[in-house]
Amino acid sequence: MGWIVRVLVRLALVLAIVFAALLLLYRFAPPPSTLMLGRWLTFRTVERDWVPLSQISPHLIRAVIASEDQRFCSHAGVDWGELNAVLQDEDGPSRGASTLTMQTAKNLFLWPGRSYLRKGLELPMALALDFAWPKRRVIEVYLNIAEWGEGVFGAEAASQRHFGKPASRLTPAEAARLAGALPNPILRDPSRPSRALLAAAGRVQRRMNQLGPLGNCALPAGASAQAPLFPQHGLARARASV
Template structure:
């Protein structure tokens, strides 16, 4: 009798510990998202580089200190419906799933919000687990952050080269100027580099990258960025 009660108590104790762990895992991102609404966050890639004693070049600047053309170019290139969805673009996601073959989706449907929470809270690489976490985190971030803050965080944690994080470091490294001084063409080239900043150099663009940047520049004219107004 006493042994049965002891086993039951141990099971209840283990269950209680597991529930506490789950509660922490659920609440921690919410608490951090609230803090990061006002405090400049760092990305998990930055943390990994610091732990490995590798160089990190990032100077946080507010969105007002970043050329509006860069904000518009990134929205045009990465998430044209940024101002119209609530963290997750369900229309694009449904299209991707509908087009998926037996090997899974051939393209992504990550919004800027999803990429931001991935950079700040999650890990790099492709996996269904990470993608499954991105969606609820993006919904939470969109509920807690104004669109302007989301893009501000994204433009300060995005990687633009080996150890180069954020628009200010990218502008200084590639063009020798501050982020607010970027021209329309330079902004389009930086946006064109985002999918693969290790093989795409905005300062010495390939022919493909030049053409792609031109397409981004053309799309910028019709891109809705009304949600970024002060």
């Protein structure tokens, strides 16, 4: 038993060192996701064009925050209030409580699918990620490794595939469609949106307009000083375009 414990401790130490090294490397270098690595290892195609945050539309940044993690700018990687609410649900967990930081940690270091083991690993990884990286780097990596279709990863590849334009030129309506597709990117096609996706995109746009400065922490330098991305007089036109 003592030998097994020593082996497990050494293995945990090695994994922690590897994680710390990758955390430092990925702070500056464009990383792949584990899904991308899996596709490469099985000789399947991967579409991904890494772009810096300054070349991604602020509309998409705010849309993803509004859709996936409205308290992204205020928590330290884990939204403990939301997590506690999910755990206290009398009918059992009926929704996820993953923040964008937790999803980034999962996409970079862990496997898809739900399990208590994976969730338990996500929490400390997300806390470390938020401590080591600024918010802008977290959202930049997330938007460059998120899956938006079979073999399509990242905002640039998704924008080119679904709208035939670079990610920097996405409109609010297009950004809302991409954000609305994230919960099920294989079945939801932003270029040919179903009724469910249109409804999800409409909800995303309403949340974007309600975010206010809460979504500005991840915007590229200078973008937060712009006029509101969803002025009230233009909201109706934005909804109609969805």
